[in-house]
Every structure is written in C-alpha cells, then in structure tokens.
Amino acid sequence: MQVGIDMGSLAGGQPARLDIEELLATRLLVQGNSGSGKSHLLRRLLEQSAPWVQQVVIDPEGDFVTLSERYGHLVVDGERSEAELAGIASRIRRHRVSCVLSLEGLEVEQQMRAAAVFLNAMFDAEHEHWYPVLVVVDEAQMFAPAVGGDVSEDARKMSLGAMTNLMCRGRKRGLAGVIATQRLAKLAKNVAAEASNFLMGRTFLDIDMARAADLLGMDRRQAEMFRDLTRGNFVGLGPALSRRPLPIAIGEVETQARSSSPKLMPMPDAPADVEELIFTPDPEEFARLTRARARPAPRPTTDILAELARATPLSDAPLARAGRDAAAPEMDKQERDSRVAAVFGEILADPQSGYRTDAALYQDFLVRLRMRRVSGPAMSLSDFRRRLAIARSGVDAETAATEAWATALTLSSQVTDDLQGVFLMLANAAIRGEACPSDARIARAYGTHSARRARRLLGYFEEQGLIIVHADPAGRRIVGIPELQAETAPGAADAADEDAGRAQAAE
Structure with a gap:
C-alpha cells in the first residue's frame, strides 16, 4: 500500500x-x-x-x-x-x-x-x-x-x-x-x-x-x-x-514540545531598593545553600563494594586491647585462590548468570568474597571479565596448562570482552576434540536466548579469520581454528543446551 x-x-x-x-x-x-x-x-x-x-x-x-x-x-x-x-x-x-x-x-x-x-x-x-x-x-x-x-x-x-x-x-x-x-x-x-x-x-x-x-x-x-x-x-x-x-x-504541527526556544520578554521595572534586594541574603536561601554544600555526592556502589572487599574481614575473636598488635594473619595465597575459584563456581552455577551484565555479576562477586572473608586487594572489573570469560569456556586444569590454550588466550584478545567467553568455549572444544557447541549453548555463553545471534557470532568470528565453519556429510557443524591446528567434533547446531537444562532441574 x-x-x-x-x-x-x-x-x-x-x-x-x-x-x-x-x-x-x-x-x-x-x-x-x-x-x-x-x-x-x-x-x-x-x-x-x-x-x-x-x-x-x-x-x-x-x-x-x-x-x-x-x-x-x-x-x-x-x-x-x-x-x-x-x-x-x-x-x-x-x-x-x-x-x-x-x-x-x-x-x-x-x-x-x-x-x-x-x-x-x-x-x-x-x-x-x-x-x-x-x-x-x-x-x-x-x-x-x-x-x-x-x-x-x-x-x-x-x-x-x-x-x-x-x-x-x-x-x-x-x-x-x-x-x-x-x-x-x-x-x-x-x-x-x-x-x-x-x-x-x-x-x-x-x-x-x-x-x-x-x-x-x-x-x-x-x-x-x-x-x-x-x-x-x-x-x-x-x-x-x-x-x-x-x-x-x-508544515505546521498539532502538538508542541514541553520546552521551547527562548523568546524575548520585556524587562521588569527596576525596584528602588535594587542594591538591598541583590546584596542582602535571604536567611532561608542561605540555609538551603548550606544544606546543599554539606550533602556529599553519592559514591558508586562498585567503589564501595571494592573498598569493603579490601578491608580486613570481621572476626569472632574479642577486640585486641590497646598497645597490642591487633593485625590479623594474612590469608595463605593458595587458600585465597581456592575461595575465589569457589565464588566463580557459585556465580556460574546460577542458570541466569549468563543473562546478567558483567557489572551486576562483579558486584555479586565482591559481596560473595566479603561473605567468605577473603581479604586482600579486590580484583578489578577488567580482570574479573577476563577471568569470567575463561571460566565460562569450561576449560579444565589439564587443558589450561597446554601451549594450545595459551595461544587461544592470545587470540581471544582480538575480540571485545563480551565475545571472549564464546571464542574460548569454541577453542576449548576444538583443543579437546569435543562436539561443536550448539546454538543454544553459544547463545547462553553470550548472554542471550537468541539462536540467530549465536549464528551471527560464528559468522563474525569467521569474518575476522579466527575460525572456519564447515559441516560433515550428515550436516552437523564443525568449527576449526587454524592457529591451533584443531577443530571440534561434529555437533548438531539445533541441539538443546544440556548444561542449562541440568541447572534448571537442580533448582
């Protein structure tokens, strides 16, 4: 029409x-x-x-x-x-x-x-x-x-x-x-x-x-x-x-904006006591200005949580008396790493974590560290995103120690932070020879429910020269990574996301 x-x-x-x-x-x-x-x-x-x-x-x-x-x-x-x-x-x-x-x-x-x-x-x-x-x-x-x-x-x-x-x-x-x-x-x-x-x-x-x-x-x-x-x-x-x-x-319009262009207006008649009117402060006005200056600007929640994470955790022990050394013993590095890894595991175990923003997950991460009494400097948001991308890839300790995985980490830096988790998941499957992840699993790793967006991500990686997508005689998808000289086993693109299904069943 x-x-x-x-x-x-x-x-x-x-x-x-x-x-x-x-x-x-x-x-x-x-x-x-x-x-x-x-x-x-x-x-x-x-x-x-x-x-x-x-x-x-x-x-x-x-x-x-x-x-x-x-x-x-x-x-x-x-x-x-x-x-x-x-x-x-x-x-x-x-x-x-x-x-x-x-x-x-x-x-x-x-x-x-x-x-x-x-x-x-x-x-x-x-x-x-x-x-x-x-x-x-x-x-x-x-x-x-x-x-x-x-x-x-x-x-x-x-x-x-x-x-x-x-x-x-x-x-x-x-x-x-x-x-x-x-x-x-x-x-x-x-x-x-x-x-x-x-x-x-x-x-x-x-x-x-x-x-x-x-x-x-x-x-x-x-x-x-x-x-x-x-x-x-x-x-x-x-x-x-x-x-x-x-x-x-x-032409003309039927509705008007709430704001409009400034128009000239005649000046008011000057009052006789103009100097007293301008230079004499109004008591109520002065009080309002004082209150406004005294009110500090709100601090970002992320900064507050990061400061809390850096603080010494609370203890059930009685307070140290004045004059004595009240410093708490520092946590062993191995113990701290173990607790941090456990917190990442808790976050990723939530089936909805893939659909939350990195900033929201970072705040959750800092709160969980505090609850586990993990002391020491807080992880920055950029380091958290990198660690989260690696965790979402599903890589195990044995694969993470290989030279191929080190190459995959280097390659992942060529894409933006939000895409690194998807690329590393494909790289992990290729290194281990596992079945190619389905559209549903790729979509969850990216934080969406859209299978079309998952396929577009594969197309984007292929345009960047990072992967090669082809199919076996049965039509199942295979993803190869030339720099790793490795490729995934054939996998059905429309297969269900079993990990998400198990997580929901556990709930």
Whole structure:
C-alpha cells in the first residue's frame, strides 16, 4: 500500500509528499544546527504518519512525550533496569504499540546504554513479529559518535552497535531508521551512509556543509546555500522524497514540545531598593545553600563494594586491647585462590548468570568474597571479565596448562570482552576434540536466548579469520581454528543446551 504524507510545501507552493512505504525501505537522515527546526520536522513526520505505521521514538530530552496526549504513544521511562527495558521493547514489537523512550534526566552514558538495550531487543524480535516500525532517533550523534568521548568504551561500542544494526540490517526486520543530528561530522559514517533519503537544514561549519552537499550530489560551491536556510526549511533528496534536491518548508504541527526556544520578554521595572534586594541574603536561601554544600555526592556502589572487599574481614575473636598488635594473619595465597575459584563456581552455577551484565555479576562477586572473608586487594572489573570469560569456556586444569590454550588466550584478545567467553568455549572444544557447541549453548555463553545471534557470532568470528565453519556429510557443524591446528567434533547446531537444562532441574 502506497501512502504519501504531507511534509509541507515546495518552492512553487505544491505539497511536499513523502512516501512512507519507500521510507521504510530506504531510511532517512536529517541534519541541521540547533534551532534549524529538526525536532519540528520529526514531529511533523510522526504526526502525519501516526495512523499508518507503528512508531518508536528514542527521545534524549523528553520533547516527544506530548505525542501520547494526541496520538496515544506509550511513554517509556528510560530509568529502568536493562532486563525491564528489553522486555518492554519485545512486547512493543509483539503488540505493535507506538511508544516514546524518554531518556530525560539520565546521564549520557546511561542514555546510551538504555537506548542500546531497547534497540537490540527490538532487533532480536522473533520473525513473526517483524512488523514495520518507524524508529526515530533524535540527537543521533550521541548514540552513534564518530569518535570516543567522555563515556566508557563499553557504552560507546554497545550504543554504536545497536545504531549500526538499526541502519544497516534493520530493514529486513521491518525497522526503518530515521536519525537526526546537529553535525554530520560527529555522526559515525557507517551509520549515516546507510540512509538513502536526506533532509538537510541550516548549518554553518565548512566540514558539515561539504558533507551535506556530497550527500545531496551537489557541487561544493553550492554548499554555501546551507548557511542561508531559515528555520524550518530543508533541502530534500531521496527515493521517498524527490529524485533531485528540492527546497521544502516544513508544515505546521498539532502538538508542541514541553520546552521551547527562548523568546524575548520585556524587562521588569527596576525596584528602588535594587542594591538591598541583590546584596542582602535571604536567611532561608542561605540555609538551603548550606544544606546543599554539606550533602556529599553519592559514591558508586562498585567503589564501595571494592573498598569493603579490601578491608580486613570481621572476626569472632574479642577486640585486641590497646598497645597490642591487633593485625590479623594474612590469608595463605593458595587458600585465597581456592575461595575465589569457589565464588566463580557459585556465580556460574546460577542458570541466569549468563543473562546478567558483567557489572551486576562483579558486584555479586565482591559481596560473595566479603561473605567468605577473603581479604586482600579486590580484583578489578577488567580482570574479573577476563577471568569470567575463561571460566565460562569450561576449560579444565589439564587443558589450561597446554601451549594450545595459551595461544587461544592470545587470540581471544582480538575480540571485545563480551565475545571472549564464546571464542574460548569454541577453542576449548576444538583443543579437546569435543562436539561443536550448539546454538543454544553459544547463545547462553553470550548472554542471550537468541539462536540467530549465536549464528551471527560464528559468522563474525569467521569474518575476522579466527575460525572456519564447515559441516560433515550428515550436516552437523564443525568449527576449526587454524592457529591451533584443531577443530571440534561434529555437533548438531539445533541441539538443546544440556548444561542449562541440568541447572534448571537442580533448582
């Protein structure tokens, strides 16, 4: 079904039509400096297309929550756990409900993580729920930055991966990305390059004007025109808009953002006692400032737990009297290693541990160490992730002592922390000649229930030259690792995850 919505008017007064069906297949990129009318354009697009297609808005400033009053969009507060957000996103796709994910009030890194979890859950929806969805991401340069910033590398990779999936691979899953950015130079090129429709607004920096002109197929000498565009005016190009660049004036909208651009207001009459009014402190105001200064900033939970782990454990012995040496004997290294290994075993014995974040598992790890009265310096989060990846591989002491395993550990450093456990599990099976792990087992090692994602991981490892996947005459999968000169025994890709089944039965 072909549906054309009215985005505004062209230079000659004719209506500017945007083909929604074509947009779903070809995606849209909107660019313009602050105040150019990007949010107004997105609001017009959402309002006009609301009756025709499901919509999901990633809203970092809470500007689009007012759509709920007029069009019934469900407002999802981003200040939830990752498990809650993933579950909500899955049900959003299943029941075809339009929503606004409001990230207002969250720190930038929290916004990136929340958006990534939400987008990934929509991307991983079951095939029968691949309904068409218009996914609008405002301030896209925040979620797909061209370079690293003040956020952690883990958050940046997580968010950039979700945005790349949306723009590069989302079309087959019914996800049509509409991304808006203030500056093209700050947006990751592999994300921007996947859009086939463009609406370019006012911009002043030479590098952004040059990129906008290139995307529109214009001569760079014509790039100066972007400085002269007024608010709400854009140059459009693409199969859903026009085959050649056309100026478009965006039409009116029915809803308004909660915040608006500042407007000039007349100055109030100056009071006669202005000096006394300004320089004399209000007693209540002074009390509020004193309370605010006295209140310390909350410390991260991870830092508190790490400090607790470094402290000397409590003892049932009576307190030492003053003047005597009260130092507790240090724990033997072998005993400490044994207790740490036991804690790792307890964590991995939980069938749900594979689906919890590394940060949550790290906090659990520190608490368990404290309960076992393990003294000494706490393991860092990066060391914990490495140790956890090795533990998840299932390697035994005999295999861990081999040269082949040392090579496997070196190879695993070529992939990100979240993939090391999966690669080491494959390497362990290849070294020992065991059956190739099933999709379900690979998925659990990665922290997901999706068999499709497990197969994509194998494809990614193969693209990186780390493994070779082939099949025996019966169609069972075999994974070979060239650097180890080893390969797994044939294994059925669709076999059940017996380890997970035994753990659930034990519960």
